[in-house]
Amino acid sequence: xxxxxxxxxxxxxxxxxxxxxxxxxxxxxxxxxxxxxxxxxxxxxxxxxxxxxxxxxxxxxxxxxxxxxxxxxxxxxxxxxxxxxxxxxxxxxxxxxxxxxxxxxxxxxxxxxxxxxxxxxxxxxxxxxxxxxxxxxxxxxxxxxxxxxxxxxxxxxxxxxxxxxxxxxxxxxxxxxxxxxxxxxxxxxxxxxxxxxxxxxxxxxxxxxxxxxxxxxxxxxxxxxxxxxxxxxxxxxxxxxxxxxxxxxxxxxxxxxxxxxxxxxxxxxxxxxxxxxxxxxxxxxxxxxxxxxxxxxxxxxxxxxxxxxxxxxxxxxxxxxxxxxxxxxxxxxxxxxxxxxxxxxxxxxxxxxxxxxxxxxxxxxxxxxxxxxxxxxxxxxxxxxxxxxxxxxxxxxxxxxxxxxxxxxxxxxxxxxxxxxxxxxxxxxxxx
Numbered sequence: 356x357x358x359x360x361x362x363x364x365x366x367x368x369x370x371x372x373x374x375x376x377x378x379x380x381x382x383x384x385x386x387x388x389x390x391x392x393x394x395x396x397x398x399x400x401x402x403x404x405x406x407x408x409x410x411x412x413x414x415x416x417x418x419x420x421x422x423x424x425x426x427x428x429x430x431x432x433x434x435x436x437x438x439x440x441x442x443x444x445x446x447x448x449x450x451x452x453x454x455x456x457x458x459x460x461x462x463x464x465x466x467x468x469x470x471x472x473x474x475x476x477x478x479x480x481x482x483x484x485x486x487x488x489x490x491x492x493x494x495x496x497x498x499x500x501x502x503x504x505x506x507x508x509x510x511x512x513x514x515x516x517x518x519x520x521x522x523x524x525x526x527x528x529x530x531x532x533x534x535x536x537x538x539x540x541x542x543x544x545x546x547x548x549x550x551x552x553x554x555x556x557x558x559x560x561x562x563x564x565x566x567x568x569x570x571x572x573x574x575x576x577x578x579x580x581x582x583x584x585x586x587x588x589x590x591x592x593x594x595x596x597x598x599x600x601x602x603x604x605x606x607x608x609x610x611x612x613x614x615x616x617x618x619x620x621x622x623x624x625x626x627x628x629x630x631x632x633x634x635x636x637x638x639x640x641x642x643x644x645x646x647x648x649x650x651x652x653x654x655x656x657x658x659x660x661x662x663x664x665x666x667x668x669x670x671x672x673x674x675x676x677x678x679x680x681x682x683x684x685x686x687x688x689x690x691x692x693x694x695x696x697x698x699x700x701x702x703x704x705x706x707x708x709x710x711x712x713x714x715x716x717x718x719x720x721x722x723x724x725x726x727x728x729x730x731x732x733x734x735x736x737x738x739x740x741x742x743x744x745x746x747x748x749x750x751x752x753x754x755x756x757x758x759x760x761x762x763x764x765x766x767x768x769x770x771x772x773x774x775x776x777x778x779x780x781x782x783x784x785x786x787x
Contacts, residue, residue, distance in 0.1 A: 358409065360554045364561065365405035371565045372398030378572045386442050386505055386730065388575065393438035394498075394568075400431035418473060425469035428483050428491075433461050435494040442501035487536055495533030502526040509731070510574055512766045512782065518574045525567020532560035614640060661692035664732075665725055667702055672723050675709050681718075683709070687725040690732055691785060700759040701734065701783070704767075707752050708736040708779045716740025716777060731765070732785050737778040743771040756781075 376395035404427040407420070437458050472482050506522045535556040618637050625633060665687040672685040693701070705723065712721050718740030725734050756779075760767040765783030 360552070360558050361405050361408060364554060364558050365402040365409075367558065367561050367565060368398045368405065369402035371561070371568070372396070372402065374565075374569055374572075378569075378575070385509060385574065387502075387510070390438040390441040393434050393441060396434035397431050397438065400427050400434060404428050404431060421473045422470050425473060425482055426466050428486055429465035429469065430462050432486070432490045432494040433458055433465065435498055436461075439494065439497040439501045442498070442505045484539075487539055492533050492537045495529060495536060499526045499530040499533065502529070506571075510571075512768065513574065513577055514766075515574060515577050518571050518577065521567045522571035522574075523567075525564050525571060528560050528563030528567060532557055532564060535560060662695050662698040663690070663692045664698050664701055665690055667698060668705055668723065668725055668734075671702060671705055671709070675706075675713065681713050681721055683721045683723065685723045687723075688727055690725065690727055693785075697763060700762050701732075701781070704756050704759045704781055705734060705736065707756050711752060711779075712736060712738045712740065712777070716742075718776065727785070728782070730785055731782050734781040734783075735778060737776065739776040742773045742775055742777055743769070744773065 372395045375391045375398060378391060404424065407424050407427065437454050440454055440457075469482060503523060503526045506519055506526070510522060511519045535553045538553045538556075618633055618640065621633065668687060669685055672683050675681070676683045709721070709723070712718060716738040718738035721736070721738045723734075723736050725732065727733075757767050760781055760783065763781075763783035765781060768780045768782070769777065770780070771777040
């Protein structure tokens with residue numbers, strides 16, 4: 356039974372490796388996409404390691420065969436550690452080149468160590484036993500943990516609960532796999548109560564992990580659909596802007612201009628003391644015309660250039676503080692410059708959230724926070740006011756904020772309780 360289980364163990368791992376490698380998404384914003392090639396590497400190497408026991412080595416190549424067996428074991432779990440590295444939340448998820456060089460360095464050290472041990476003892480049994488304790492189980496545990504954290508932080512907000520649950524099940528199954536991997540080093544007399552050998556339990560746990568991962572990879576389709584919706588929304592908004600600009604130019608602007616001409620002709624018929632009031636009215640009309648022309652220019656011209664969003668938010672908060680007189684604090688981490696179009700969505704989101712807090716919250720204190728969270732930026736506007744009612748119908752402002760979050764490829768989340776304040780959170784990828 357154990358030989359059959361080992362064969363199926365290798366088959367499942369190889370099939371999982373093929374599936375993960377094929378499903379790797381180069382242009383996804385999710386860290387899961389960058390971890391999949393490393394998980395595929397773990398699956399391939401583990402499959403070859405499982406199969407190598409099924410084929411006896413030629414006597415002349417016994418030493419080389421054992422070195423290969425030991426190396427495959429270590430390389431597999433080094434690859435798994437790199438997958439956990441790529442999934443790690445926050446600032447500890449470093450760059451891909453460093454991950455590659457680190458993996459190569461550790462793999463080279465492991466190869467030298469395995470070669471020395473095999474040449475000295477002519478076996479890899481003890482080496483793999485300690486490897487499962489010191490390398491295998493920690494790698495599985497770390498990967499299961501980071502997969503769970505990543506799903507909670509970045510996949511659950513995509514509003515796909517079924518995909519989130521399958522990834523959670525996959526993470527739990529992988530943790531169980533690690534536990535039974537650890538049981539391989541326990542004396543067999545202690546495991547007599549188990550109806551099957553640990554390899555069979557590992558096989559069943561791998562089936563659960565494979566099912567959870569393959570079902571959970573549908574998250575990339577959800578992500579792609581959301582990005583397409585954002586592109587369609589951007590195109591629709593651009594068309595609306597152009598139509599509004601056309602209507603303003605052909606309608607309102609012409610009427611304002613005509614009113615200015617009428618005032619000019621009327622000025623000649625009035626007494627000197629009355630002309631001063633008329634000139635002030637003309638100045639207001641001229642200012643309105645200039646502002647309308649600026650709006651038309653912005654609506655017709657593409658938005659180019661880049662903007663440092665933490666500086667733009669600081670200016671927005673200062674303006675809101677000066678106009679409203681509210682006590683508004685601003686805490687920000689420097690974030691790389693965004694192109695003006697994306698930055699405008701974030702600034703509008705912040706302006707609307709601030710305006711809602713100032714108008715409706717009746718809060719003595721408002722705080723705006725901006726920080727980087729891995730490959731994402733997190734904007735929070737929170738107050739200590741009266742909070743939102745439990746049953747509230749989203750108005751135009753909230754709907755517009757959700758659309759801006761979608762255009763940024765992110766999501767909006769609101770936490771509020773009556774009498775305990777409101778927290779509005781925008782999470783969006785740094786790169787568009």
